[in-house]
Amino acid sequence: ETGVTQSPTHLIKTRGQQVTLRCSSQSGHNTVSWYQQALGQGPQFIFQYYREEENGRGNFPPRFSGLQFPNYSSELNVNALELDDSALYLCASSPPGTAFGYTFGSGTRLTVV
Amino acid sequence: GNSVTQMEGPVTLSEEAFLTINCTYTATGYPSLFWYVQYPGEGLQLLLKATKADDKGSNKGFEATYRKETTSFHLEKGSVQVSDSAVYFCALSGKTGRRALTFGSGTRLQVQP
Numbered sequence: 001e002t003g004v005t006q007s008p009t010h011l012i013k014t015r016g017q018q019v020t021l022r023c024s025s026q027s028g029h030n031t032v033s034w035y036q037q038a039l040g041q042g043p044q045f046i047f048q049y050y051r052e053e054e055n056g057r058g059n060f061p062p063r064f065s066g067l068q069f070p071n072y073s074s075e076l077n078v079n080a081l082e083l084d085d086s087a088l089y090l091c092a093s094s095p096p097g098t099a100f101g102y103t104f105g106s107g108t109r110l111t112v113v
Numbered sequence: 114g115n116s117v118t119q120m121e122g123p124v125t126l127s128e129e130a131f132l133t134i135n136c137t138y139t140a141t142g143y144p145s146l147f148w149y150v151q152y153p154g155e156g157l158q159l160l161l162k163a164t165k166a167d168d169k170g171s172n173k174g175f176e177a178t179y180r181k182e183t184t185s186f187h188l189e190k191g192s193v194q195v196s197d198s199a200v201y202f203c204a205l206s207g208k209t210g211r212r213a214l215t216f217g218s219g220t221r222l223q224v225q226p
Contacts, residue, residue, distance in 0.1 A: 006156075033213060042117075042202055042216035043157070056213055090156055094212070101147050102214060106156040 004029075006091050006105035013112050018079045021108045023091030025072040029103070030096060032074045034066060037088040037107070049074060078110075086112045115140045119203050119217035126193055126224050134188040134220045136177075136203035144205040146170075146179055146186040147214070151200045160188075160201070164208075198224045 005024040013019050025032050031050050035043035045058035049068035063079040072093070078085060088109050092102035120135040138146065145164045149157040161170030166181035175190045186203060203217040 004156075031212070035214075040219075042204075042218045043214070045213040045215070048213055058213065092157075092214070101145075101149075101159040101162050103159070104149075104157040 004091055004093050004103050004105035006089075006108050008108060009106070010109045011111070013081050013110065015081055015083060015112055017081050018077065019081060019110065021076040021078075021089050021091075021110070023074045023076070023093075023105055025074065025091070025093035026095075026103060027072060028095055029072060029093035031094045032068055032072075033092045033094075033102065034074075034076045035090040035092065036060070036085075037090060039087070043090055046076070081112045083112050086110060115144070115205060115207070115215040117203050117205055117215055117217035119201075119220050122200075122219075122221040124220060124222050126222070128195055128224055128226055129192045130224075132188070132190040132193045132197075132222065134201055134203075134222070136186045136188065136217060138184050138186065138203070138205050140184075140205055140207070140215075142207065143181070144207055146177070147204045147206070148175070148177055148186070148188050149202045149204060149216075151202065151219070153199075157202065193222070193224045195224045195226055198222055 033048040034046040037043040048056040052068045068074040088107040090107045091105045116139045147162045148160040161172040163170040163179035169178045200219045204214045206212045
């Protein structure tokens with residue numbers, strides 16, 4: 001197992017710009033989810049991908065989009081950045097089955113100025 | 114919808130004290146329940162889990178029992194250490210379809226020597 005790796009670790013963007021965050025999941029983990037964690041709060045579910053298709057979305061606007069690739073990597077894209085998008089973005093992956101918890105990466109800290 | 118309520122922190126204890134962090138949930142059906150821990154500047158680590166009523170999850174001296182009748186999953190540890198200082202999140206996920214995690218707001222634990 002190689003764990004879940006996210007890049008970059010920190011990022012500063014200007015309001016209105018676009019950003020792409022990347023995640024490399026553990027081999028065999030065909031479910032990947034992205035979460036937004038604002039300072040001092042619990043993570044909020046953005047969306048989930050299963051076998052390269054989105055199969056669930058939280059209460060986030062369409063400017064948040066994603067991709068999952070066959071090599072267990074994935075991306076989170078955010079367009080038209082707003083100041084409130086400043087947060088820690090966490091990627092989490094899970095193997096097949098319903099009884100397992102998710103393995104989280106260390107996150108990307110995004111600051112929008 | 115699903116929701117998780119945790120006791121507010123910070124919780125400040127002396128080393129070797131007994132720890133309880135309360136967690137209650139609202140969910141459809143019988144979710145899986147989790148405790149995650151977040152150390153400063155890091156992502157989330159799965160601490161323990163329980164997938165059905167009366168299951169007890171345990172790890173590193175921490176325990177939590179899935180109580181369906183009280184919809185609770187309180188975290189306990191008999192003797193805390195300074196190294197246990199972190200933020201603890203209670204979470205749940207459904208067992209079918211989208212298995213997104215719903216988190217509580219987190220409880221910060223500070224253990225003093």
